[in-house]
Amino acid sequence: GQNIDQPTEMTATEGAIVQxxxxxxxxxxxxxxxxxxxxxxAPTFLSYNVLDGLEEKGRFSSFxxxxxxxxxxxxxxxxxxDSASYLCAVRVRDSNYQLIWGAxxxxxxxx
Amino acid sequence: ETGVTQSxxxxxxxxxxxxxxxxxxxxxxxxxxxYQQALGQGPQFIFQYYREEENGRGNFPxxxxxxxxxxxxxxxxxxxxxxxxxxxxLCASSLKDxxxxxxxxxxxxxxxx
Numbered sequence: 001g002q003n004i005d006q007p008t009e010m011t012a013t014e015g016a017i018v019q020x021x022x023x024x025x026x027x028x029x030x031x032x033x034x035x036x037x038x039x040x041x042a043p044t045f046l047s048y049n050v051l052d053g054l055e056e057k058g059r060f061s062s063f064x065x066x067x068x069x070x071x072x073x074x075x076x077x078x079x080x081x082d083s084a085s086y087l088c089a090v091r092v093r094d095s096n097y098q099l100i101w102g103a104x105x106x107x108x109x110x111x
Numbered sequence: 112e113t114g115v116t117q118s119x120x121x122x123x124x125x126x127x128x129x130x131x132x133x134x135x136x137x138x139x140x141x142x143x144x145x146y147q148q149a150l151g152q153g154p155q156f157i158f159q160y161y162r163e164e165e166n167g168r169g170n171f172p173x174x175x176x177x178x179x180x181x182x183x184x185x186x187x188x189x190x191x192x193x194x195x196x197x198x199x200x201l202c203a204s205s206l207k208d209x210x211x212x213x214x215x216x217x218x219x220x221x222x223x224x
Contacts, residue, residue, distance in 0.1 A: 004153075033212065042201055042215040043154070044113075087153055098167055099144075099213065101153035 002026045004102035006088050011108045012078055020073045020105045022088035030093040034062050034073045037085045037104065046073070046086075075107075083109045113137060115204050115216035123222045124192050132187045132219045136204030142166070143185040144213060145177060146201040154201055160185055161207045197223045 012018040031050040035043035049064035085104040114137035146154035156169035160179035203213035
């Protein structure tokens with residue numbers, strides 16, 4: 001079956017760094033996405049990894065290891081507005097390139 | 112702003128009723144995917160439409176149906192509403208290409224009483 005795991009909730013301090021992990025077991029891997037979702041709003045695209053390694057985009061970076069079925073999202077210089085849920089999603093070739101989603105990690109930023 | 116719009120933003124229905132939700136895709140995008148997101152959960156894939164044809168379906172019963180129009184806008188129809196259908200319904204548009212990212216509309220929040 002297809003499965004994606006993320007921690008349910010994490011807490012971090014403003015100005016600090018936090019790493020949100022995602023592990024997956026899927027067939028026909030075709031890329032991994034990270035989305036940010038504020039409460040009551042739609043997910044917004046953050047990053048995309050299809051090859052192993054680190055992708056950096058400003059304060060956010062995402063890492064992928066396909067052999068380990070593992071990704072993380074790294075958020076630096078945390079701001080209060082970063083309080084949101086972070087969703088990991090895997091695109092699966094065998095299912096017509098559909099996205100399989102994790103349940104999301106709720107990130108709480110404290111002053 | 113992704114350029115993807117949905118209507119209505121909120122909707123209240125009673126059990127057994129039918130509902131139609133609408134989505135306009137981002138300019139140039141020919142693929143629309145629909146998701147159901149319950150509170151505290153990740154989105155669950157309902158189905159995808161590409162060039163007016165259903166192009167994949169998740170684990171949802173036949174009372175969930177859809178359409179895509181020549182301008183690539185789309186509708187999600189749900190018949191015989193159940194209490195558990197209460198959720199945020201999201202549509203996402205993209206190009207039908209393996210490397211293309213999906214961009215989400217603001218969602219329709221449906222409450223079934």
